[in-house]
Amino acid sequence: MARHSFIQMSKLPNVKGRISYITSPARQENLYAAYRTADNAFWGNLAKESQQEFKRSGADGKCVEARELIIALPEVYTQYEPQQVLEDFTEEFHRRYGVECVSALHHNKRKTNYHIHLIFSERTLLPEHKIKIATRSVFFDETGKRVRTKKEITDEDRKIRESCTVIKKGEVYESHLFTTKDDRFKSEPFLREVKAVYTDLINRHISTPEQHLKVFDKNSVYLPTKKIGKNNPKEDEIKADNAARQEWNRTADMALLSGISETKILEVKRTEIHEKTSQSIKSKGWLPNLFHSIVNKAKDLLQNLIREKDMPPKPTLDIDMAEFHTMQKLMIKVQDKAKEIRHLQDTVLPKLKQQLTDTKGIFKGKERKALTEQIQQTEKEISERMDKLPNMIKEDGYPDVQAFMTAYREAEAVVEQYNRRLAEWEQQVKEKRRPQKPPEKESVRNRLRQLQEQGRRQPRRKKSFDRDSR
Structure with missing residues (x-):
């Protein structure tokens, strides 16, 4: 991200x-x-x-x-x-x-x-101060509210009560220096x-x-993390909360690279996180551990969808289109990395955990310790690899996985449309009809360049801090 x-x-x-x-x-x-x-x-x-x-x-x-x-x-x-x-x-x-x-x-x-x-x-500030002069005595009670008569602010001895105010005739009783x-x-x-x-x-x-920074989009597939302020008594709670959110965000990246649509991920986020958290708060109040549990269950559901979804085949093209091939190579690269992570998640880690479960007996302490360390190291490797996935995307100029996948799918659609038009043209030539003008590669290249720039959003800026640079 x-x-x-x-x-x-x-x-x-x-x-x-x-x-x-x-x-x-x-x-x-x-x-x-x-x-x-x-x-x-x-x-x-x-x-x-x-x-x-x-x-x-x-x-x-x-x-x-x-x-x-x-x-x-x-x-x-x-x-x-x-x-x-x-x-x-x-x-x-x-x-x-x-x-x-x-x-x-x-x-x-x-x-x-x-x-x-x-x-x-x-x-x-107002261009001119608004000043109100009392044409007769004005009375205000303890709350500052204006009352009609002096009697309303006096006690039994006819003395003005403490904190009440009297503005005499001819005095300023209200002035305004500022707008509303x-x-x-x-x-x-x-x-x-x-x-x-x-x-x-x-x-x-x-x-x-x-x-470059970006404004967090609450409608994206990701969950925002919280900033920990100075001497915050809930620092540990917020750290645990952020860890759960980061795990969801990593899994969302994996889901996008696995071919699961943004719409599906957003549906899981809405129904499994937002709605269930809202229901939980209404019935039980804010319980941090319960929120972590909700996010983890949603993450597990998303991982199951990833397992059920086959990786999309590596696309091939017969035309020389460098702009799309650049995106295609990046897609293949990150998908290969995602496959390696899935292998660790779905094969290596479960196997180690099963070995730990099967290793019993008082003389198996060293083996259990070694297996536990292997499991921890594998989990750490999975987290590190998942964190590196967005960086691979960013190195090519895209802000995050979601932005790249959006640009890639649009580019893929452009290329598919080009191929269909080219196939129709070739069929017409084969049947010896008068063919239509073949589709122009140059226009397709231009469109792909536009899609890449939209996805990357790479404005050129000066490094020096110059107020006149705007």
């Missing part, structure tokens, strides 16, 4: 505190750069007005003063000047969405996660767009196509 970009959005109930935390050298061990498009006064006024609006609304929960994006960067970005990287990423957002931002570029403590924190406002929140920032399409924008920006400055 190709590496996916990681871009996460969260709500901020205390924007001033969060800004102080991410931009403070005293509080961040590995802070490389900080940048802002608005001063502290802007963020202070934003927080104040957001809280006032939230209080007036009477809504439950916490007030959302701003939002934050966390953008993970590949380690290749450490070779670029940090301040320039940060300003480029921040100004991209500022120009595109027209809101103010504060950002910081960090490494985690172990220096394994190079990332940007980008805080942005959901409101913009832009609802697009809390929509799914916005987050999808941001992920695409920043993934493209990241890839612009990675010269090696094999290292």
Whole structure:
């Protein structure tokens, strides 16, 4: 599988505190750069007005003063000047969405996660401040709600209750510096767009196509893995969860190479993972071990489909078409590797496990230990070989197995259509009819080149980090 970009959005109930935390050298061990498009006064006024609006609304929960994006960067970005990287990423957002931002570029403590924190406002400043002057005394209760009379906020002694407010005639009782929140920032399409924008920006400055990131497609045959945050108490649980997901993804690659259609794999994923997980959560709540079991059963079902499905025959062509032959050679190469893995899975490993089961007795300890080590080594070899399969695809410029198989099937269909047309033409010649014009190889070659480029998606980028390269 190709590496996916990681871009996460969260709500901020205390924007001033969060800004102080991410931009403070005293509080961040590995802070490389900080940048802002608005001063502290802007963020202070934003927080104040957001809280006032939230209080007036009477809504439950916490007030959302701003939002934050966390953008993970590949380690290749450490070779670029940090301040320039940060300003480029921040100004991209500022120009595109027209809101103010504060950002910081960090490494985690172990220096394994190079990332940007980008805080942005959901409101913009009004061209002119809206100020309301009281034409008579205005009264607000403890919750900030406006009431009609003073009597409603007084106690038995006719004294104004604590936390209630009185705005006298002629005083300012309400002012607005900002627009209302832009609802697009809390929509799914916005987050999808941001992920695409920043993934493209990241890839612009990675010269090696094999290292390019892609946005995870939830409609693909793969399952996403989860990122483990700093000091996460569920680290072990997430690692086990990711291991189960990776096993499914490897098996999905094997299924694609075995000739099982994407539609069938997606059906197994939907019915055996998504639907059963949803049912499990509704009836029992979230149970990590149960989820692992669901994914493993789905993986076993997919492996059974692979065993039942014969490998497609190696295609042969009588015409010289270099573009398709290149794809064909790659297909044969990865299918041969997949056969070797299936041999280990279906023959070697079961045989070793059966030998271990048959080796009994108190004097067979060394033999059992040796067999156990062989089994572990074989399982490790299977995992390593399955991990190498997508890399073989990526070396030829395709982001993952699914993308290659899609391009290959389309190319195969083009070639088959060409062969049918050529056969019809030859038959007409044989029967001495006036033949139609023979199909042109050049047009077929052009179509195959288009399919290869669509599958590979290899934009040429400059290696140096240059803001003007866009």
